[in-house]
Amino acid sequence: MIRVVVTGVSGRMGGHILRGAREEGFQLTGATERPGFAAGLDAGTAAGLPPLGVPVSADLRQALRGGADVVIDFTSFEASAAHAELCAAERVALVVGSTGFTKEARARVEAAARQVPVVLSPNMSVGVNVLFELVRQAAAVLGDAYDVELVEMHHRKKKDAPSGTAMRLAEVAAEALGRDPAKDLAFARHGIIGERPPREIGVQTLRGGDVVGEHTVYFVGEGERLELTHRATSRDQFARGALRAARWVAGRAPGLYDMADVLGLRRS
Ligand SMILES: NC(=O)C1=CN([C@@H]2O[C@H](COP(=O)(O)OP(=O)(O)OC[C@H]3O[C@@H](n4cnc5c(N)ncnc54)[C@H](OP(=O)(O)O)[C@@H]3O)[C@@H](O)[C@H]2O)C=CC1
Numbered sequence: 001m002i003r004v005v006v007t008g009v010s011g012r013m014g015g016h017i018l019r020g021a022r023e024e025g026f027q028l029t030g031a032t033e034r035p036g037f038a039a040g041l042d043a044g045t046a047a048g049l050p051p052l053g054v055p056v057s058a059d060l061r062q063a064l065r066g067g068a069d070v071v072i073d074f075t076s077f078e079a080s081a082a083h084a085e086l087c088a089a090e091r092v093a094l095v096v097g098s099t100g101f102t103k104e105a106r107a108r109v110e111a112a113a114r115q116v117p118v119v120l121s122p123n124m125s126v127g128v129n130v131l132f133e134l135v136r137q138a139a140a141v142l143g144d145a146y147d148v149e150l151v152e153m154h155h156r157k158k159k160d161a162p163s164g165t166a167m168r169l170a171e172v173a174a175e176a177l178g179r180d181p182a183k184d185l186a187f188a189r190h191g192i193i194g195e196r197p198p199r200e201i202g203v204q205t206l207r208g209g210d211v212v213g214e215h216t217v218y219f220v221g222e223g224e225r226l227e228l229t230h231r232a233t234s235r236d237q238f239a240r241g242a243l244r245a246a247r248w249v250a251g252r253a254p255g256l257y258d259m260a261d262v263l264g265l266r267r268s
């Protein structure tokens with residue numbers, strides 16, 4: 001039985017992961033929430049589920065005392081960077097779903113992945129990981145004759161923009177078209193903007209209500225338009241993907257992996 005510690009259990013993803021872990025036969029050995037949260041509360045109760053017999057800790061080091069094969073972490077980029085360093089020190093595998101990483105925070109996760117295996121992915125759903133491949137293929141075949149535009153929509157409480165998934169989709173398209181994400185992504189348009197630069201990849205963000213997560217990539221040509229859309233209607237698919245990643249990464253060699261590795265989609 002795989003022993004798992006889940007961080008941020010009272011968050012939107014936390015409850016879905018705890019429920020999935022119980023249904024899929026993981027052994028929950030620890031749980032955390034941000035310092036200041038009611039430490040000692042049952043993890044299930046904290047997540048709005050029936051009690052699970054595991055208390056919430058205010059820090060991951062304490063939560064790992066019960067032993068763990070893997071930590072599943074959907075918190076924030078800052079918390080995930082600190083969690084990665086602790087997992088490296090404690091030699092525990094890690095699955096990170098947090099998004100919005102700064103270069104510095106990502107470098108901390110990469111450094112941790114030299115000590116322990118880490119799966120880091122902005123979207124753990126199978127559907128979105130297939131979308132990454134479809135976008136790669138479409139961009140490679142359609143080429144420069146088609147303008148690439150991307151729109152993402154999420155709930156009003158989401159903190160980072162554009163979504164991690166949108167950023168990855170734009171990077172995948174840019175790579176297939178030989179463009180530079182640092183120069184060619186356009187995140188806003190306003191005023192007299194002039195003609196669209198041909199190399200531009202537009203990335204636009206919508207926020208509102210309780211939208212779980214929607215991404216559309218447009219390839220707009222002369223006389224035709226291809227639209228590739230993924231709509232998440234529940235957080236369960238993200239949680240199922242994270243648990244699949246946890247099963248895959250526990251006991252693996254140190255390294256930074258993503259869902260393409262977990263799902264066997266990695267291109268050589
Ligand atoms: N990869 C994927 O498939 C998906 C990724 N995400 C990403 O996952 C992250 C979390 O999303 P979501 O669940 O919606 O966000 P929430 O804010 O609902 O949940 C995050 C939880 O983590 C807690 N937290 C923050 N810092 C710490 C800490 N140091 N230790 C323990 N707990 C902490 C937060 O507490 P507090 O509220 O007090 O800050 C909160 O309860 C986001 O970055 C989001 O973009 C989301 C869905 C799918």
Ligand SMILES: O=C(O)C1=N[C@H](C(=O)O)C[C@H](O)C1
Nearest residue numbers: 099122123158163164165213
């Ligand atoms: O914050 C969210 O909710 C989500 N975040 C991820 C992202 O930023 O791509 C994945 C998913 O779309 C939900």
